[in-house]
Amino acid sequence: SEARLETFNGVAEKVRGAIALDPDDLRNASGSVRVDVRSMKTGIKLRDEHLQSSNWLDAERYPEIVFMLDRIVGAQRLVDKGEVNLRLEGKFSLHGITKPMTVDAKARYDASKNEVVFMTRFKVKLEDYGISIPTLVALKVAREITVRATIVAR
Template sequence: MIHKTNKVALILAVCLVTPAISQADAAKFQVRKGKATFVSDAPLETMEGTTSKVTGTVTFDPTDLSTTKGTFKAPVVSMRTGNDLRDEHLQSDSWLDAKKNPHIVFEIVEVSGVDALKPKKSHKVKVKGKFTAHGITKIVDAKGTVKWTPVDGGKDDLRIKANFTATLEDHDVSVPSIVRLKVANEIAVSVDLQATANAASTQSASR
C-alpha cells in the first residue's frame, strides 16, 4: 500500500514539474536598441526614412523557434527622411495620419527556416507577420537572420535582422498625382533589433 502511494505521488510530481520545464525553455527579450528603415525607389527619386525608436518584446525558445511570439512598434512621428517638410507631410492625415494611427506595428505570426538555434551563430529564417500601418493590417513575409548569444547571469543577447516589402496601396495611402513619380507604391522595409533577455525568464534549459 505504501509502495502504491509512493508511485502515485511520483506520477503527480512529474505531472506538476513537466509544464514548468517546458515553459522555462522560453525566454522573454526586451528590445534595447531598434532601427527600422523604409525605402521608396521611384522613377524620379529615391527616398529613405529611418527611425531608431523601435520598441517591443519577443518570447522564444532557442530549441523550438516555431513557438516564437513577439510584437514591435515605432512611432510614426519618429520617422526621419532628411527633409523636415516631407516628414510633416508623411505624418499628416493625407499620408500616415500619425494622430489617428500613432504607431507602425509588426507582430510575429510564424518563424520557419530553422528548428533550433546554435549559440553565437547567425541563422537564416523566414518570418510571417502582421504589419500594421495607417491603421490597416496586412500579412507579410519577411526574410532575415537571428543570432542568440547566451550570457552569464541570464541576460542573453538576441540580434534580429529582417526585411520585407509593403505597399502604400495595401495600407490605403493615396499618393497625389503631383508626386507620383517621386514616391513608389512599393516600400522596402528593413529592421535591425538588439534585445536582452529578462534574467528571471531565462532558465538553464535554454543554455
C-alpha cells in the same frame, strides 16, 4: 523610397518591442515591434511633416506601425555565435489596416549576452494599406517601400 525621380531613406527613432522565445525551440516564439510614426525622419523636415499628415501615414489617427510575430518557421533553433535563416510570420498593421505578412530574416544568437539580432528586408505596397500617392509627387515616391530592420532582443 526608390522612385523614378528621387530616392530617399527614412529612420524611425522610437521603436519598441518584446519577444518571447526559447533559443532551443523556436516553435512557440511570439512578440511585437512597434514604430512610433512621429519618430520617422527622412532628413527633410517638410517631407517628414507631409509623411505624418492625414494625406499619408496620418500619425494623428494611426500613431504606430506594428508587426505582431505569430511564429518563426524555417529554423528549429538558434545557434550560439551563429547565424540562421528563418521566416517571421505574423500580422503587419499600417494606416489602420492589418494584413498577414511573412518576411525572410537572419538571426544571430549570442548566449553569453542572452541576445538575438534579427535582420530583415521586405517591401510594403502603400496601396495595400490604403495610402494613395498624390499625382503631384507620383514620380518622387515609390508605390512600394523597402523596409530594412535590425532588431536587437535581449
